[in-house]
Amino acid sequence: MMTFSDIDVILCMVLILQIFSSSFCSNVSSSVSSSCQLQGQFHVNRIHKTGDVVLGGLFTVHFFSVLPELSFTSEQQEPICYGFNVLGFRQFQTMAFAIDEINRNSNLLPNVTLGYSLYDNCGTLGDAFRAALSMLSGQGDQFLLDNNCIGTPPVLGVVGESSSTRSIAISAVLGLYRVPMVSYFATCSCLSDRQRFPSFFRTIPSDAFQVRAILQILKRFGWTWVGLLISDNDYGLNAARSLQSDLAQSGGGCLAYLEVLPRSYDTAEHRRIVNVMKKSTARVVIGFAHENQMIHVIEEVVKQNVTGLQWIASEAWTTATRLQTPNLMPYLGGTLGIAIRRGEIPGLRDFLLRISPDSDPYNNYNNNMVRQFWEYTFQCHFSPPPAGWLDTGGALCTGQEDLENVATTFLDMSDLRPEYNVYKAVYALAYALDDMLQCVPGRGPFSGHSCASLQKLQPWQLLYYLEKINFTTAFGDQVSFDENGDALPIYDVMNWRWLPDGSTTVHNVGVVKKSASTGEELTLDEDRIFWNFESKKPPRSVCSESCPPGTRVARRKGEPVCCFDCIPCSEGKSSNETDSMECISCPEDFWSSPQRDHCIPKTIEFLSYHEPLGICLTTASLLGTLICTIVLGVFIYHRSTPMVRANNSELSFLLLLSLKLCFLCSLLFIGRPRLWTCQLRHAAFGISFVLCVSCILVKTMVVLAVFKASKPGGGASLKWFGAVQQRGTVLVLTSIQAAICTAWLVSSSPAPHKNTQYHSDKIVYECVIGSTVGFAVLLGYIGFLAILSFLLAFLARNLPDNFNEAKLITFSMLIFCAVWVAFIPAYINSPGKYADAVEVFAILASSLGLLVALFGPKCFIILLRPERNTKKAIMGRGTSKT
Structure with missing residues (x-):
């Protein structure tokens, strides 16, 4: 061709x-004319x-x-x-x-x-x-x-x-x-x-803008799945190429089918085309053909009674009066068409x-x-x-x-x-x-x-x-030409209205135009549009419904891009747009919402004063501190009684003070971790417990020295356990722990840390210990003193006194060691705030065990059995023995 x-x-x-x-000019002689x-x-x-x-x-x-007729014998x-x-x-x-x-x-x-x-x-x-x-x-x-x-x-x-x-x-x-x-x-x-x-x-306007005008209408009503009928000439073929190209570039829709209309009426071909229209899920059909060709298609549509379609008419048949008849309105009513601009x-x-x-x-x-x-x-x-x-x-x-x-x-x-x-x-x-x-x-x-x-x-x-x-x-209307000689394009948008009396009319419902400043724009008066559907609303014409925020588009293999599945975003990812092609990972400190449509700040988790666990531990800490204060008050009030005097009142007071510090130091593990709390919590914990255990160790050693001094020739041993030596021993033992803590803080100080490894949707705010060796030495030193105290007390458990404090120390050290032996595996296997809770529980349990084991029996005698609070009763003299 x-x-x-x-x-x-x-x-x-x-x-x-x-x-x-x-x-x-005829070749004639100049002399002639x-x-x-x-x-x-x-x-x-x-x-x-x-x-x-x-x-x-x-x-x-x-x-x-x-x-x-052609003739070569006459003009x-x-x-x-x-x-x-x-x-x-x-x-x-x-x-x-x-x-x-x-x-x-x-x-x-x-x-x-x-x-x-x-x-x-x-x-x-x-x-x-x-x-x-x-x-x-x-x-x-x-x-x-x-x-x-x-x-x-x-x-x-x-x-x-x-x-x-x-x-x-x-x-x-x-x-x-x-x-x-x-x-x-x-x-x-x-x-x-x-x-x-x-x-x-x-x-x-050129046909290219007519195609873009139709695209504006498709976008306006969200019609992304459309059928296209074209004439078999340059008018239709060029329109099809332009429409497919513009749809591909804009991503605004797909063709469900493309059918070329025969030039003349062909029963079999027109029946096939209408069957394609019936089977397709596309509810919108664009007719980019001349009036005569569209008439043949509509005749077959009427024969097969194909209704429920929204027609889009090109300029060639928008105002075709032969199609605007009452008997065709059940099929063509509501048609939207592009028409040349009407003027006055x-x-x-x-x-x-x-x-x-x-x-x-x-x-x-x-x-x-x-x-x-x-x-x-x-x-x-x-x-x-x-x-x-x-x-x-x-x-x-x-x-x-x-x-x-x-x-x-x-x-x-x-x-x-x-x-x-x-x-x-x-x-x-x-x-x-x-x-x-x-x-x-x-x-x-x-x-x-x-x-x-x-x-x-x-x-x-x-x-x-x-x-x-x-x-x-x-x-x-503004008139000017671009570099290609085309005027600023403008089209009227027409609507075929089916009136109640059965007559038809075509009226203007909008304008599509392109201006030098704003570009292409569509203006529609949607209230005036007649929709030939029971709902009286625009139809839905999509291959797949839009993927809502929180999902992404997954293309179906071998099908047009408008046909897809919606896949929910995975955890930690979100999409906040409709028909998003991919889900975006949330920033490190954020997590996807339950709907996956946006990122929200991750929940920051720590042992808080406002949660039940934190409230219980805080209450227990304050209660333990109160009990220590009460016991200390009882001992101070009854400091002249034999029970208090016989149990080394100075060390008892120091021991009660250290227990109070142990109860209070647990509060440093509750609340939002900060640099000073992270640095202070383990130092306070380590020093308080060393002070407590060193007091118990010295008391145990004093008990053994007193028992040894009671034997013939053993009095010289008491000179090594006077008040000064006792204070000095406690100070030296505590100073060693203080030195360990200082070296730890200086070399590798604990610090607050946002841990995202435990939970992907939470930030566990915790204190990293900085140096595992430092923490192990701190606990090991406490354990060493506790075991030493336990062994010495165990050796002195059978001393002949009626009230043998070595038995109480043995029992208290047994509780203490049992708690901390159980603490280590529980601490290692507890993530986040539960590790802090385990450590606080161990502190409170061991402190309370020491308090009850060491001071419970004494307070019982002082307060409830004052008759036994005598030197004679304590020494066991005058008591009959079987």
């Missing part, structure tokens, strides 16, 4: 040959009005033309146009109205009169070429070599074409001469190629009402269009149509149409869409011409900073200013 590029090259060659041939005759002139339907500057226009006033006859197009003629007259309005505007092109040469292309490429060549040459039948050319002048710019195919061919030729061409209806995206079409502009042109209706052959000063042409319109409207009189015309579906006036219908269509100003684009195109050329004529000599954009002059205007000069125009119409 020949491509557009091949066609362009061939057409360009043909047209250049035609231009040369039309300018060729000094004038030249053109080889031929095209007789095309046109209306011309003179002016200082002439603008051209190409319109489809007739639907088609018929070429006469070739011109083609004859048939099928008067009322709407095409209205567009034709809109350009005449716009130029007339500009000429009456004193602010735009003052002192300059615009003229026009408006041509009928008869809906065919050949007639469009004839009109283009006539506008390019502009000469009459003959011209004199010695004089200026006479006849109709060439145009400076052209408004047209309505067809992309004809625009592609004609603009390729006009571009050779840099004649600006502003189309009002050609939408092919290929015309945006500035290299191929350097002088082409348009006031209608004040005064156009009055201008059209004045059209008549009598008021047309240019009715001397044999095929005058005003006369034909008049005859078509009021007399329905035409030349006999060619054979087969009625079989093609043409709409000639055959008695079935009346004057009222034709007049209503022609004078209806409620839906001016192509006409509005014609209006903008004329004003674009006028504003460019106005800017060009306001150029200040010496500051111009051309060679030597020159300006264009009205007497010698060139099309390429106008082209420079046309690229820079920027104005706003009376309707409020």
Whole structure:
């Protein structure tokens, strides 16, 4: 198949040959004549009005033309146009109205009169070429070599074409001469190629923006799973490529199916296409095809009774009246479509009402269009149509149409869409011409900073200013061209409404436009949209529902990207967006929420005063301290009694004080760890217990020394256990522990640490011991003194005194050692705050064991058995023995 590029090259060659041939002069002797005759002139339907500057226009006033039989024996006859197009003629007259309005505007092109040469292309490429060549040459039948050319002048710019195919061919030729061409209806995206079409502009958006406009609607309602029906031509195929590309780039959706509609009705193929639509889960169908092709599809949809679909109509069939019938509304009601921007042109209706052959000063042409319109409207009189015309579906006036219908269509100003684009195109050329004529000599954009002059205007000069125009119409739309010659695009969004009385209407519900500042934007009045569903709400059309925050998208292998599963984020990860592709790991001090939709600070865990365990341990510590205080008070109060005096009251007081410190030091293990508490807790614990155990050790040694002194020759041993020696021994033993603690704190001090190893969702705030060796030496030293005290007390357990304190010391040291032997494995295997709780429990248990074992019996005698609190009772004298 020949491509557009091949066609362009061939057409360009043909047209250049035609231009040369039309300018060729007959080889006649100079003595015969000094004038030249053109080889031929095209007789095309046109209306011309003179002016200082002439603008051209190409319109489809007739639907088609018929070429006469080919003959090489006589001059070739011109083609004859048939099928008067009322709407095409209205567009034709809109350009005449716009130029007339500009000429009456004193602010735009003052002192300059615009003229026009408006041509009928008869809906065919050949007639469009004839009109283009006539506008390019502009000469009459003959011209004199010695004089200026006479006849109709060439145009400076052209408004047209309505067809992309004809625009592609004609603009390729006009571009050779840099004649600006502003189309009002050609939408092919290929015309945006500035290299191929350097002088082409348009006031209608390209198909590429129409696709983006549809994408805006899909995004607005969250439709990510859609079906696409396209026509089998450049219009549909280019749209499909653009739609697939834009969907892939934006990630905004997927095609559930893509079906190419046959050019003519094919029962089997249309049935297959509708079956695909029925089986698909896509509830939204985009029809990017021409009206006739969509009619065939809808007929099959009705046959199979396929309802529940939301249709999206392209510009080609949005306003198709043949589809807007009551019997089709159960299937097509609620359709959203993209339509050319509707505008208002004040005064156009009055201008059209004045059209008549009598008021047309240019009715001397044999095929005058005003006369034909008049005859078509009021007399329905035409030349006999060619054979087969009625079989093609043409709409000639055959008695079935009346004057009222034709007049209503022609004078209806409620839906001016192509006409509005014609209006903008004329004003674009006028504003460019106005800017060009306001150029200040010496500051111009051309060679030597020159300006264009009205007497010698060139099309390429106008082209420079046309690229820079920027104005706003009376309707409020901004008009300017980008680097590709495309105007700022704007589309109306239409909705097919099914009225309660069964009638139908198509009304405007929004606008899609692109501005230089904000880019593409969609404005919709959703309250006015009619939805053809029981819920009266937009349908859902997705392959997979969106993954909520807290989950991630997992693609399904072999399926479109819109089909996926939602996988919950794993612990420690979160996603706070819908349809997140991955879950993000939380920072170190944070953890995922239960819903995995955000990260929350990790719970900081430590042995707190506010939790039950901390409260119990704190209460026990304070209670132990209170008991020590009470016992100390009892001993101080009864310090002169034999019980207190016989048990080395000074060491007893010091022992009670050290036990009180042991109870209180446990409070350092409760609460949020801080540097000073971490450093102080083990030092206080170690020194307090060494002070306590050293007091017990000295008491035990004193007991043994007293017993030894009671034997003959043993009195000398007491001199080593006087009060000074006792104090000195306790001080030395305690100082050794203090030295150990100091060395530990200096070399490797304990410090608070955030431990995340125990629990992934918690931060265990604990004190690291810094040096395991230091901690082991501290505990080992305490254990050494405790074991030594236990052994000495065990040896003295059978001393003959009635109240033998060595038995109490033995029992207390047994409790002490048992507690701390059990402490070590429990401490090692307890994580976090429970390690602190185990250590506090060991401190409290051992302290309480010492307190009860050493001072419980004594307090019992002092307080409850005062009769036994005598020296005689304590020494066991006077007590009968069996």
